[in-house]
Amino acid sequence: MNILVLGGTQFVGRHIVEACLRAGHAVSILTRGKTVDELPSAVERLRGDRDQGATGLASLAGRSWDACVDVSGYTPRQVRASAERLSGYVKRYVFISSVSVYVDDPARHPIVETDPVLPAATEDVTDVNGDTYGPLKVACETIVREIHGDRATVLLRPQIIAGPYDQANRYTYWLNRATLGGEMLAPGDGTDHVQVIDARDLSRFVVTVIENGHAGVFNLAGPRMTWASFMALIGAAQPVWVSADLIKAAGLTFVELPLFRPDGSARSSQMDMSTERARAAGLTLTAPEVTVRETRAWSLAAGLPVVLPPEREAELIRLSRVAAPLSKR
CATH class of the missing domain: 3.40.50.720 (NAD(P)-binding Rossmann-like Domain)
Incomplete structure (x- = not known):
């Protein structure tokens, strides 16, 4: 054709x-x-x-x-x-x-x-x-x-x-950040959802x-998974969960924390897409671990910019630890 x-x-x-x-x-x-x-x-x-x-x-x-x-x-x-x-x-x-x-x-x-x-x-x-x-x-x-x-x-x-060639740096940010190791900001409490194709x-x-x-x-759309599953999938060795309320109070948006839409928040429904019709017509999906591996291999050499500056990430992790004991009072 x-x-x-x-x-x-x-x-x-x-x-x-x-x-x-x-x-x-x-x-x-x-x-x-x-x-x-x-x-x-x-x-x-x-x-x-x-x-x-x-x-x-x-x-x-x-x-x-x-x-x-x-x-x-x-x-x-x-x-x-x-x-x-x-x-x-x-x-x-x-x-x-x-x-x-x-x-x-x-x-x-x-x-x-x-x-x-x-x-x-x-x-x-x-x-x-x-x-x-x-x-x-x-x-x-x-x-x-x-x-x-x-x-x-x-x-x-x-x-x-x-996937490879993705210059938008939404999915790739998380892959490359996990590769750096150390304590890593993980948004929410792990129960929110993410879905990519x-x-x-x-x-x-x-x-x-x-x-x-x-x-x-x-x-x-691809498989829908919790953020806890996603962080494990990308190999985040030391995830530190930072609440959605703290993230919102800090003024972070979908730009600084790409992919994160807390369940029940604006546009969170976009992380729950039915693909029944497409699958019936022949849509097949790559295993998520393959997408991670092959996208990471491309992105590490792509020179993509840092989305969330390390010092901002470290400050949010610190604030989350201050807020955690207060929430138990």
């Missing part, structure tokens, strides 16, 4: 390209040519910029593909340009969406594909930030369905994604969707 990937040089896109190649398909990518490209020479490089509308997609003229995988669509302006240009020229349009489209309800577990989503952003919104990201993805999903229809559209709603599992499923013509919406 001939597959067009919109994006394709970074993290998830790169894994999707590699999965398509391993499955024996021919791959073209459309990028602006502004990021490092380490893909195999067999990949056809096309240049374009969806922010320029139809004129930015001139390199697609006269071409058709069996499928398009849109991994870089963040705004309605971008997605409408590509969805309209490829209408009638691709047999399937696969749009990579996000768990952030769902209405936040910490009491609802697990999240399923029919759960309510946020109101869509208007098509003139182009600023992508924490407040607009989910509504923008909803708008993009709507455009893809509107133009390509249910027959030709597959929408994927992935969880937090982990290996990028390679997502990528294999994209190939499955294309090859088998699956349509509709799919949640993609």
Whole structure:
């Protein structure tokens, strides 16, 4: 099959390209040519910029593909340009969406594909930030369905994604911090939950969707585990549990302590995603210990920045020990 990937040089896109190649398909990518490209020479490089509308997609003229995988669509302006240009020229349009489209309800577990989503952003919104990201993805999903229809559209709603090439440094922070050894801040009390999916599992499923013509919406997530299990999995030798209340009082966010959403807090439902539909369609999952081992091997040489400064971590551990005796009075 001939597959067009919109994006394709970074993290998830790169894994999707590699999965398509391993499955024996021919791959073209459309990028602006502004990021490092380490893909195999067999990949056809096309240049374009969806922010320029139809004129930015001139390199697609006269071409058709069996499928398009849109991994870089963040705004309605971008997605409408590509969805309209490829209408009638691709047999399937696969749009990579996000768990952030769902209405936040910490009491609802697990999240399923029919759960309510946020109101869509208007098509003139182009600023992508924490407040607009989910509504923008909803708008993009709507455009893809509107133009390509249910027959030709597959929408994927992935969880937090982990694996080699991940420059976001959310999952990798914990792996590399555990590797340093010593006392390590462990968030909460160990009973909260974390859930990620290996990028390679997502990528294999994209190939499955294309090859088998699956349509509709799919949640993609890996095994759900407690933080106690996660800390053991990554080899944290001396975890020191710091309560969620203390973390909140210290002003730490999802940025300083990535992946940590205490059960019952805002967006904690995103750490409980049902993948029943995707598994029935062929989603298979890598063993968590393999994801840890292979992601760590890549990340140790990647030069990723420190997320939580060591002195801040040490201070929180100290404060947790002061607070512990007080809580027993």
